[in-house]
Amino acid sequence: MRGRAAVVMCLVAGAFGGSAAAQDVRQTADQTEVLRQLDELRAMRTDMQRKMDELDSMRTDIQRQMGGFDQRIGDLERQLDVPPSAIAAAEHAAEPSQQATPQSPVAVAVAAAGEADQALAAASPPSGSKVGDYVPGKGFVLASGDQGELAFSAFSYARYLNQQALEQTYTDAFGRTSVLDLRNDVQFQKVTLNFKGWLFDPRFTYLWYVWTSNTSQGDLAQVVVAGKFQFEIDKALILGAGIEALPSTRTTSGTFPLWLRNDHRTIADEYFRGSYTSGIWARGDLTDTLGYHVMLGNNLSQLGVNASQLDAGLNTASARLWWMPTTGEYGAASGFGDFEQHDRVATLFGVHFTHSREDAQAQPGTEGFENAQLRLSDGTLIFRADPFGTGGVIREATYDMLAVNAGAKYQGFSFDIEAYFRWLSNFQTVGVIPVTGVSDQGVQVQASAMLLPSELQAYLSGSKIWGDYGNPWDLAVGLTWFPFERREFRINGQALYLVDSPVGYSSVPFPVGGNGWLFSTDVIVSF
Secondary structure (H helix, E strand, O other), rough: HHHHHHHHHHHHHHHHHHHHHHHHHHHHOOOOHHHHHHHHHHHHHHHHHHHHHHHHHHHHHHHHHHHHHHOOOOOOHHHHOOOOHHHHHHHHHHOOOOOOOOOHHHHHHHHHHHHHHHHHHOOOOOOOOOOOOOOOOOOOEEEEOEEEEEEEEEEEEEEEEOOOOOOOOEEEEOOOEEEOOOOOOEEEEEEEEEEEEEEEEEEEEEEEEEEEEEEHHOOOOEEEEEEEEEEEEOEEEEEEEEEEEOOOHHHHHHOOOOOOOOOOHHHHHHHOOOOOEEEEEEEEEOOOOOOEEEEEOOOOOOOOOHHHOOOOOEEEEEEEEEEOOOOOOOEEEEEEOOOOOOOOOOOEEEEEEEEEEHHHOOOOOOOOOOOOOOOOOOEEEOOOOOOOOOOEEEEEEEEEEEEEEEEEEOOOOEEEEEEEEEEEEEEEEEEOOOOOOOEEEEEEEEEEEEOOOOOOOOOOOOEEEEEEOOOOEEEEEEEEEOOOOOOOEEEEEEEOOOEOOOOOOOOOOOOOOOOOEEEEEEEEOOO
């Protein structure tokens, strides 16, 4: 930047010098001096043109590098579980104003280079930020120095939920009828406080968080205090330990909270997925477009489960492989929706597989938020007393689940699809159980459009499950408004239609057995 500024100052100084000299020449008729200064100005103009060409080349190179930074930033965001993207914010800041005053070519070139420098600075790894700064993708920097950094971020929202239009009773596949406790209330729904950064070496990162749901007050695991550590040996090998989401589906693979529906999934995703557990993992980028994540954990869902409830084995393994062939990125945190307004088609393909041996004792409470329960497609818990109405119970079962997803984004439009295949087998039983296993399939489809770039998004989201005990489905239509034209603050309104929902608990908007319409309005802060 100093070099470009010096060149501009030199040109301005030369122009003034040339003007003064021209006046002297007119006064003295010294043609030789005019010719000399004319030659100097021509040489300076040639040099300036050369520098502008270098700037063009530099900008092209920077844009190429920024494509690589996008992927790297997405990886760091997923490591730290942070919502907004630094590169997206930098790109938004670099967009030219529609009412900008026309500038000279030199000024445009210098300004463009300056914006590129700012974008690169915003995309830098988490180090060296000034205390008190707000950095998109990181939060507010509380402390920063040669030995480490500490930043604070948060996710929270207030929700109005109206379930009054749902049917009041539900009958499962075995003829058991239950009465639904339908809600019509306002809740300060959720608070997540994140403390994150690096220690001694920028490659050694940490995340500590406090997480609670207001609707779960009084329940087990109403407050979660957890965290994780990671060390980057190479971009192809990052090792971690702590509490992490099993990479069983797209929504458990670092995309939160950049979803179309605010803080809840389709019923198919909720039905099939794994959840958070303690474990160890490895992840990394095999190429510029290909990455992996493998994890070995205690069980499918450990929030609300203490160590004495777990058996003596690491019985859960989950793996994910993803490919982004066209652009090498899929937006901030590879989330849903094209808030970034991709000018090239971005594509994502992924495959997930999870295996776990589960037992009744290691299951979290049904009201624990982010719990993952093994259910039949009518909502029956397989570990409940007498699930099939035959007097028998299931003590242990093996869970195997395959998820395959694909998606595309372009100019504010997005389309994502994910298919699920789940097998429950190897039942350890007491008494009579009429089956030896259960097989289910499902699919979810989500589409969105930025009706007003960076300001208003519309979406359509739905899913269906095909199971031995019912074929439930759901459909949601919603609008999300970004008043400040950035992701950190948004307002979401949604109408959701359910048919025999097999999943639900108080921290999501739908109950088990829900049939009919429900409505929600959320005001979200995420930084």
